[in-house]
Amino acid sequence: MQTKQYSIKLNKKHEADTVKKQCKxxxxxxxxxxxxxxxxxxxxxxxxxxxxxxxxxxxxxxxxLDIYKSFTNHVDPATLVPSEFELIEEGEKISLSVSGSESYEINITGAEGNFRIDRTLADHIEGWGRTEIAQKIKNGHILLNNCLTKPSHKLALHDRISITINE
Ligand SMILES: [Zn+2]
Structure with missing residues (x-):
């Protein structure tokens, strides 16, 4: 079975910043x-x-915003997203395959604030609602760090969510 790997950085919503400047x-x-x-x-x-x-x-x-050198003392290598992981940007959604059996892995590379696993997945997976996600969490098709979890569980940095789809 093929496993697709993604990463999501969760940050608190903040007021949009504005800058007055010349637009070319x-x-x-x-x-x-x-x-x-x-x-x-x-x-x-x-x-x-x-x-x-x-x-x-x-x-x-x-x-x-920032320039940082990779693999120096200033950067924890664990916070750098390996290239094989597809980074899901804010506002982007993951499209899961609807045919065949596939598994997905989502790595949490940032968790600033309170993020429930069910709401986070509903926000980041195309076409999946919270009820459907809660059901998949209860029946073990969605695991957190290889363990059963509950829909209200709060995500933390370095958490790994596994999703298995069996058609
Ligand atoms: Zn303009």
Missing amino acids: MCGKVTVFTDTTIRRHNANGKNIYQFAIYKCPKNHSWNKK
Whole structure:
């Protein structure tokens, strides 16, 4: 059976940040709003983190947030997402296969705040509601760190969710 691996970083929702600056496309000073979407670009040993901001006309501006070196004392290697894991960005959803037997693994690479497993999965899996997810948790098709859990369980950093679909 093939296992697809994903990672999700859970962060508290915060007020959208805005910045007044010149928009090259609009040709005037306008207000850019943080879309809360983050991008990581690796360049040699450096990893650059950008926040994507948009002007009212939807032009993008990438604000550089952080530069961190990979595999130094400043970065816990466990917090770096291995390349084989597909990072699910905020607002993105995972599409699970509807045919055949497949298994999925979701790694939690950040958990700032209270995130119930059922709500988190409903927010991140295309077409799955909380009731359906609660049922799969109860019947063991969704496991947390290889153990049975309950729908109200709060997720923590480094938690691993396994999902098995048997058709
Ligand atoms: Zn613009």
